Amino acid sequence: MVSLTEKRCEGCGVALQTADPGQVGYIPEKALTQDVFLCRRCYRIRHYGETGSVEQDPDAYLKRLDEIAEKDCLVVLVTDLFDFEGSWIPGLSRRIGNRPLLVVANKLDLFPPSVKEGRLKEWVFQLMDEMGLHPADVVLCSAWKGLKINRVMQTIESLRKGRDVYLIGTTNVGKSTLINQLLKKAGRAKEEMITTSPYPGTTLDAIRIPQGDGKYLIDTPGIVRNDRMSEWVSPKELKKVLPSNTIKPRVYQLNEKQTLFFGGLSRFDFVRGKKQPFVCYLSNRLYIHRTKLEQADAIWEKHRGKLLSPPADLSTLLPLQKHVIHLKGTEKEDIVISGLGWIAAGREKAWIEVWAPEGIGVSTRPSII
Structure with missing residues (x-):
């Protein structure tokens, strides 16, 4: 029998143990005869595609x-x-x-x-x-x-x-x-x-x-x-949020008082400014819905978790917090929603309000593209 003293999972680094299947690092005793030591969690992630999430500090x-x-x-x-x-x-x-x-x-x-x-x-x-x-x-x-x-x-x-x-x-x-x-x-x-x-x-x-x-x-x-959107989305829905293929920019010519919904995760209100393009660099799988600002609240309440998803379970996210952004129009800028993507703006002045769950980072930066 192989001693577990100082033995660690070769997949995730955690200390191995055979006592409690409910705790991290569990490995069945019969698996100790294998050449590679993998905890049950790593084994299931590799062979069955399970999520295997654990509480972290x-x-x-x-x-x-x-x-x-x-x-x-x-x-x-x-x-x-x-x-x-x-x-x-x-x-x-x-x-x-x-x-x-x-x-x-x-x-x-x-x-x-x-x-x-x-x-x-x-x-x-x-x-x-x-x-x-x-x-x-x-x-x-x-x-x-x-x-x-x-x-x-x-x-x-x-x-x-x-x-x-x-x-x-x-x-x-x-x-x-x-x-x-x-x-x-x-x-x-x-x-x-x-x-x-x-x-x-x-x-x-x-x-x-x-x-x-x-x-x-x-x-x-x-x-x-914890200030990234990707940390709050369920493992099942994470595939819609994290891009896995080359991003296809989606361009929206917006008039003032128009809104973009990014699934049910965030909303982008173009409050004031000349008609101008906004280019969305988000996961290709994430649904974007355009509407009038005056209708945005009603659509959000009625369709979030259904047409506007993810999330399907609204309890997974904190209430929305408003971020007011004034684009000066002196350079191209990106409006970044941490863990979700960014919206590229041109050299036009604009008053933008971005709504994201409390604690999620929203910022601007010089355009990356």
Whole structure:
């Protein structure tokens, strides 16, 4: 019989136990004869597509990051290009100290082919500078599609200089998928090693992967950001909110006093301004409904959870909070709803009111496209 002392699930990093099937880390005793140790949750995610969500402690995961400042290591921050602001880790500079930082901007495949990579990379550097961080480099990639993985590998190797590498990021940025791609490219894994799923919190503890020089590549649990829409949607409906294919921009020529509903999750009121286009960069599966502002409240009350969905269960979201946005018309701007997407506006003045559940981040930024 294999002893469980210090044994951890090779898929999510959690400590294994055989005593309680209802607790995380459970593995049936008969499974201890296998070559790969997977907790029941990881096994079911991989083989049956189950959600396997668990209760998480965001503060505990953030405190784990504080340990990095004491390590001699390279820090690789994996971000989501589609939800860059929402995939940022609060207080990152303080948590990692003066450790060298590489930013890997994932999900490049979601952007239309017309978008230039150089422009995206410049945009990421600009936002990083505004946040007071100066990474050694920024690399764009798509872990899901396996794009630019060689470039990620080469950049990590050139920057780590014989040190451990810590991969950090918020939930749903694709850290574990990226690691699986790196291992595959290096010829060290023919199939998925780290458990991945589209649901937040799949990795539960640090997973240490030995390198050839005695150092480690460490995958850390995703940091939970409760100010993102994607954290509040049910696992079943998350597939409609998180894009999985190249975004098809949807353009709406709006007159003032018109409204756009983004499913039953949020609403966009064009209160005042000249007729102008608004380009919606949201999941292709998310339904957008246009109506007159004077009818918006009645339609919202009658059709939310039905025509306007997700969510089907209205109790999963907090009441809506209004965000007033005044576009000055001096530059192209994006109106960002964290965890949902953004609406691109042109160089026209506009008074916008965005309604989103309480606590969800709503902001503006220089246009990414």
